[in-house]
Every structure is written in structure tokens, then in C-alpha cells.
Amino acid sequence: MSCIAFEQLVDYFAGDLDEASEGELEAHLFSCAACTSAAEAVHALGCDIARQIPPVITAAHLSRLRDAGSSIRETPVAPGADVHVYFTPDLDLMIHTLHADFRGVHRVDMEVFVPGAEPIQTFEAVPFDAAAGAVHVACQRHYKDMGYPDDMRFRLLTLEGGMRRVLGEYNIRHHWL
Amino acid sequence: MVLPEQELELARQFAPRIRLYGLRHLGNEDQARELVQEVLVIVIEALRAGRVEQPELIDRFMLGTCRNVVSGWRRGERRKRTATTLVAAAETHAEPRQSAETPRLLGCLAALSARDRTVLVMSYYEERSAEEIAELLALSPGNVRVLRHRALARIRDCLEARR
Numbered sequence: 481m482s483c484i485a486f487e488q489l490v491d492y493f494a495g496d497l498d499e500a501s502e503g504e505l506e507a508h509l510f511s512c513a514a515c516t517s518a519a520e521a522v523h524a525l526g527c528d529i530a531r532q533i534p535p536v537i538t539a540a541h542l543s544r545l546r547d548a549g550s551s552i553r554e555t556p557v558a559p560g561a562d563v564h565v566y567f568t569p570d571l572d573l574m575i576h577t578l579h580a581d582f583r584g585v586h587r588v589d590m591e592v593f594v595p596g597a598e599p600i601q602t603f604e605a606v607p608f609d610a611a612a613g614a615v616h617v618a619c620q621r622h623y624k625d626m627g628y629p630d631d632m633r634f635r636l637l638t639l640e641g642g643m644r645r646v647l648g649e650y651n652i653r654h655h656w657l
Numbered sequence: 658m659v660l661p662e663q664e665l666e667l668a669r670q671f672a673p674r675i676r677l678y679g680l681r682h683l684g685n686e687d688q689a690r691e692l693v694q695e696v697l698v699i700v701i702e703a704l705r706a707g708r709v710e711q712p713e714l715i716d717r718f719m720l721g722t723c724r725n726v727v728s729g730w731r732r733g734e735r736r737k738r739t740a741t742t743l744v745a746a747a748e749t750h751a752e753p754r755q756s757a758e759t760p761r762l763l764g765c766l767a768a769l770s771a772r773d774r775t776v777l778v779m780s781y782y783e784e785r786s787a788e789e790i791a792e793l794l795a796l797s798p799g800n801v802r803v804l805r806h807r808a809l810a811r812i813r814d815c816l817e818a819r820r
Contacts, residue, residue: 486813487806493681494780496787496802510674510716519677525813528762529781587793602771605779605793622760626767 482518484508489522533573536590536606537618542575554616557634559648566655567621574619580636580647582610588647590615591635592628595651599635600628619654630654664701671719672697678723683730696722765815773808780805 482489484505491497492505509515533545546552554575555565567574582588588608591599608615615636631654636647675696679689699722703709709718729735766774775794779785787798787805794801 486810487802490806490809491802494787494802494805495681506678506720507717509677510671510720513670516674516677520673521813522809523677523680525809525816526781529766529777529812530784532759532762532766532782534778534782601767603778604771604775607783620763622763625760626764 482515483512484515484518486518486522489519490526492519493523493526533618533620535601535618536603537575537616538607539609539612539614539616542616545573557650557652559650562651562653564653564655565619566657567619567624568657572621576617576619576634576650576652578615578617578634578636578648578650579613580615582608582613582647585610585638585647587638588615589637589639590617591637593633593635594629594631595633600632621656624654624656630656664704667701667704667715668697671700671716674716675719675723678720679727682727692723692726695726699726761816761819762812764819765812768815769808769811773804773811776801776804777808777812 488497488501488505492502497505509519533541537545542552542554550572551570552573552575553565553568553571554577555563556577556579557563558579563576565574565576580588585608587605590603590606592601592603593599606615617634632652634650634652636649637644638647639645672693675693676689679692680686683689683692696719700709700715700719703718704712704715709715711718766777769777772794776790779790779793780787785793787801790796790801791798796804
């Protein structure tokens with residue numbers, strides 16, 4: 481049982497503690513085996529999350545994955561398009577590059593849904609490449625077993641003055657091979 | 658090189674703590690590992706030479722040494738010490754850590770609210786500060802920290818439940 485609260489350990493590794501609190505926490509860590517274990521667990525949890533590929537990635541991240549030798553198929557998708565994508569065994573990752581006009585846009589949200597239904601997932605403030613007009617959706621093999629439908633619609637939208645403005649909708653039909 | 662049992666035990670006890678300090682202040686596993694080597698060598702040499710005035714407060718001496726070494730590195734003073742025996746001794750008794758399997762972790766992430774997931778993605782994937790996230794999401798930094806705590810606690814509990 482840790483003497484240090486979970487929240488404090490989270491803040492510690494995020495660098496969010498003031499100097500005095502951080503010093504006290506560290507002094508305690510160096511004298512307490514239980515808190516050392518608890519701190520290791522918190523740090524490890526953050527690492528596990530960071531190690532995953534997020535559902536929307538930056539162009540820089542995509543570039544790093546390619547440089548690292550990942551087998552990636554990128555499919556450009558224009559607004560209103562209805563595309564079929566094939567996750568073949570040779571692929572590590574599929575990237576659905578959703579194109580839209582991001583001029584004047586400061587924040588992009590993404591909804592994933594089956595037409596006629598409420599969004600299955602909503603992603604706020606996703607990274608977007610304004611110059612290239614692109615959002616890179618990282619479709620990963622394990623999504624197949626997570627209960628998502630094979631045919632999904634993606635919606636990119638922005639908030640302007642509290643009002644939603646749709647930037648584009650895209651139908652993507654997944655075939656897992 | 659054969660180390661006395663007490664020095665081995667010291668290495669085992671403090672290597673994880675030095676590593677955590679290194680992860681916090683240096684930001685990566687390789688440098689944290691170097692810090693473990695450096696600090697253990699300094700402290701054990703000091704103990705052997707009788708330069709530790711209060712051996713019963715060895716934890717404070719370890720922490721102080723961590724701070725001094727990191728400060729020195731930031732000023733550009735870096736010596737690469739080889740302390741493989743010490744580090745190996747410290748690691749033989751360490752429990753190997755099981756990473757959370759990707760499908761289980763992603764399942765837990767998917768179960769979060771959009772807001773909670775966004776804060777975690779921005780914190781851990783994009784490595785944004787609470788202040789940066791607050792600005793993007795029109796929240797206060799304090800609010801972001803609370804959301805981060807809650808989201809991470811939910812992930813922890815979810816992973817535990819799915820074990």
C-alpha cells in the first residue's frame with residue numbers, strides 16, 4: 481500500500497508538482513519500498529499508453545513509423561468518398577488519410593459512427609496537417625477484434641463560436657484478410 | 658569483481674529508486690540506467706572510503722548524489738562509468754515487468770469518455786503539458802490534471818479487472 485497518493489505520482493512524472501512537493505516526494509521514495517513499487521507502476525502505465533499507436537497520428541509520427549520499417553498502406557480519402565480498404569497479412573498498419581479544407585481551422589474533432597446511429601467514438605482535438613489538408617487515421621490490426629463494425633463513417637468537424645461545422649464525411653469499408 | 662553482500666543489497670534496494678529519479682529528470686530509460694550506474698559507484702566508493710557521515714541515512718545520501726550527478730550532467734560534466742556488476746546485481750532480483758497487452762489496453766482506452774481519452778492521448782502520446790492541453794480544450798490546467806488522474810485511474814482499474 482503506497483503512502484503517496486496515485487494522483488501525486490501521476491503529477492510527479494508529468495512534472496506538475498511544485499519544487500517543494502517534488503523534493504518531499506523524492507525524499508520519501510528513496511526511503512520507502514512500497515512507494516517505489518507504486519511509482520514504478522504509475523510510470524509503467526504511462527509508458528504502456530505512450531507505446532501504443534494512437535488512433536490519429538501526426539505526419540511526423542507516420543514518417544517515423546515508415547523509417548522504422550513498418551509496412552504501411554496509406555489510402556487518401558476525399559470528403560464524401562466511399563472507399564474499400566484491405567488489411568492484408570503483409571501490413572502492419574493502414575492509414576486512412578482524410579482530406580479536408582482546414583483553412584482558418586484551429587481544432588478538428590473526429591467522430592466515428594455507423595450511418596444513422598450515434599457516434600461509436602469521438603476524438604477531440606486530433607492532430608491535423610493544415611498545409612496538406614490531412615488527418616491520418618491509424619487503422620490497426622487489433623481493431624478487428626474490438627467489436628467495431630467493418631463499415632464505418634468518419635466525420636471531421638470543427639467548432640466555431642460554439643457551433644459545429646462539418647469539414648467532411650468519409651465512408652470506409654474494411655476488409656480484414 | 659566480487660561485491661560484498663551489503664553492497665549488492667544496497668544496489669538492489671536503490672537501483673529502482675535511482676532509475677525513477679532518472680526517468681523523471683532525464684526523461685529516458687538509457688540515461689536513467691546510466692544514472693543508476695554512476696550514482697551506485699559514487700555511493701559505494703564513498704561508503705568504502707568512510708566518507709558517508711551517517712550511513713543510517715543512506716537514502717538521503719543516495720538522493721543527494723542523484724541530484725548532484727544530474728546537475729553536473731546538465732552543466733556538461735559527464736563521465737561514463739562502467740558499473741555493470743552493480744547494475745547486474747540490482748537487476749537480478751528485479752521483478753520483470755509485464756507490459757499491458759495492446760488489445761486489453763486499447764479496450765480500456767476505448768471504454769473511456771471522449772474527454773478522458775483525449776487528455777490521455779495528449780498527455781502520453783503527444784507529451785503535451787497540462788497548460789497546452791488546457792488551451793486546446795478550453796479548460797483550466799487544474800481541470801486537465803484532475804481529468805488525467807481520473808482517466809489513468811480508470812485505465813489502471815480496467816486493466817486490473819481484465820487480468
